[in-house]
Amino acid sequence: MERFVTDASRGAPPALSGVASWKWYRHYLRDPLDFFSTVQNRFGQLAVLGNPIPLAPSKRRFILTIGAPFNRIVLGRTDLFRPGGQVLRGPRGSAHHRIRQGIFSMYGPHQTADRKMMQPPLTRPSVATYVGAMSQLIDSFIDRWRLSQQLDMYAEMRTLSNWVAAQLLFGSDDFGAARRLGETIEQWLLLDSETRERLSIIDLPGTSFSRLMRKAEEVEMLMKAEIQRKRLARAATPDVLSLLIDVREKTPDALPEWRLIAHAVILYAASFETTANALAWTLFLIAQHPAIAAELQAEIDRGVTNWPPDYAMLDELPLLDAVIKESMRLLPPVAYTFRTPMQEVELDGLTLGIKDKILLVHYLTHRDPDVFANPNRFEPKRWFAAKPDPYEYVAFSAGPRLCLGVTFAMLELKLTVARVMQRVRLSVVAGARIDAGIQLTLRPTLGIPMVVEPQDRRFAAAEISGDLRRLVEFA
Ligand code: HEM
Structure with missing residues (x-):
């Protein structure tokens, strides 16, 4: 058995099990972000939650870990830890069981091979070829806005992110169909969380399990139609879906049809909602920090002299890069993730078994005051000096399973923020209530009402209410 001892070690933590753990589970379900902070304050960086059902046959426990030392082991050692707990397994032969088996839930040599296969259209040279089309799309998106119009910026960024995913990942101009696909995938994933929370496991009419199965069938049907459309059109576009279809045609044994569908589903799911959240939070944080907004505006005025810009030009905008990183540090779209040990492993004196689920809390890793001083403040300029190691800043994860879309997402974020400004x-609308909660991603649960003003450089923060004030310390 491999044994690891981290710098954070306080010896094996006590397990909260049986009926006593109910209150912790309820807290987690009600408000995961507050739950994580409470557990950290009470037990430190490593905590164990036992099975809440007395005499339950499963010995599954939830192991909560916070911080780089644990990330380095759990995310770094893909030979010991696999993804697990993200999406329910579902009955064999069901659409749910098939579409959940995309790159996210794979591990071992098949995962490595498929990851390699999906990489080419997402590398920097390929992403550079998207600059023109993405810039145009962002412009036509902003064309829809009118001065003085009040908009929910979160809803807007969901639409934009959907357009970008449709056109550049899937090579489709049918934004209506793309929206339906994106929203259906999202409903499927939300239903999956609901089904797990309600411990609903039987496919009876009216149960969330049954709704989950039907939703998965709908996702599969829509994705099959999308792939079929693409096969018939066969335009030589450099999008990700075309590449996967090519691989399927050239090496059918390497990529069965059901796996092609599953990868396509996961790509859409991984890209659409994460990017929409990052965009909405970033535009909000800029608006609420007028001094940063003014400096960023000046940098963009100086640095972005033509549209579409050259890709290299975007590398010369350090404050824009810092603002985006800082926004995803404070409000990471992926606030936590799960892993499962593939064999017994000892972590700080605690023996983990193959039934345990490890929960890595990225949201709190990003608020380690030893790495990020004033961790609850939005201070983008910290990035000019800070060089956190990859496991201290995990907005895009770290290690062998780093987000495949990081370059694509950063391009979309930079182009959108620059062009909007x-x-x-x-x-932000004065008096707006801004709440943050986790529904798959860390999102503004009531939206973000914002007003479109002329770019007169008169930046000013608005008074806001809501629980975001718990998460971000405004000056
Ligand atoms: C701001 C936007 C994004 C954020 C914050 C983000 C974050 C992440 C994170 C944290 C993971 C690791 C998940 C885990 O370990 O459980 C991940 C994986 C992944 N992401 Fe992203 N992502 C973003 C955008 C994208 C985009 C645009 C794409 C596709 C073009 C994409 C494709 C993927 C894929 C395929 C994986 C799985 C990689 C693997 O398992 O080997 N992501 N992303």
Whole structure:
């Protein structure tokens, strides 16, 4: 058995099990972010939650870990830990069982091979070829806005992210169909969380399990139609879906049809909601920090002199890069993730078995005051000096399973923020209530009402209410 001892070790933590753990589970279900902070304050960086059902046959426990030392082991050692707990397994032969088996839930040599196969259209040279089309799309998106119009910026960024995913990942201009696909995938994943929370496991009419199965069938059907459309059109576009279809045609044994569908589903799911959240939070944080907004505006005025910009030009905008990183540090779209040991492993004196689920809390890893001083403040300039190691900043994860879309997502984020600021000034509606909660991703649960103003450089923060104030310390 491999044994690991981290710098954070306080010896094996006590297990909260049986009926006593109910209150912790309820807390987790009600408010995961508050739950994580409470557990950290009470037990430190490693905590164990036992099975809450007395005499339950399963010995599954939830192991909560916070911080780089645990990330380094659990995310770094893909030979010992696999993804697990993200999506229910579902009955064999069901659409749910098939579509959940995309790259996210794979591990071992098949995962390595498929990851390699999906990489080419997402590398830097390929992503560079998307700059023109993405810039145009962002422009036509902003064209829809009118001065003085009040918009929910979160809903807007969901639409934009959907358009980008449709056109550049799937090579489709049918934004209506793309929206339906994106929203159906999201409903499927939300239903999956609900089904797990309700411990619903039987496919009886009216149960969330049954709704989950039907939703998975709908996702599969929509994705099959998308792939069929792509096969008939066969335009030589450099999008990700075309590449996967090519691989399927050239080496059918390497990529069965059901796996092609599952990869396509996961790609859409992984890209659409994460990017929408990052965009919405970033535009909000800029608007609420006028001094940063003014400096960023000046950097964009100086640095982005033509549209579409050259890709290399975007590398010369250090504050824009820092603002985006800082926004995802404070409010990471993927606030936590799960892993499962593939064999017994000892972590700080605690023996973990193959039934345990490890929960890595990225949201709190990003708030380690030893790595990020004033961790609850939005201070983008910290990135000019800070060089956190890869496991201290895990917005895109770290190690062998780093997000495949990081370069693509950063391009979309940079182009959107730069173009929005060149064309308009967004201000938060005074008195708006901004809440943050985890529904798959860390999102603004009530949206973000913002007003489209002319770009007059008169940046000013608005008074806001809501529980976001718990998460971000505003000056
Ligand atoms: C701001 C936007 C994004 C964020 C914050 C983000 C974050 C992440 C994180 C944290 C993971 C690891 C998940 C885990 O370990 O459980 C991940 C994996 C992944 N992401 Fe992203 N992502 C973003 C955008 C994208 C985009 C645009 C794409 C596709 C173009 C994409 C494709 C993937 C894929 C395929 C994986 C799985 C990699 C593997 O398991 O080997 N992501 N992402």
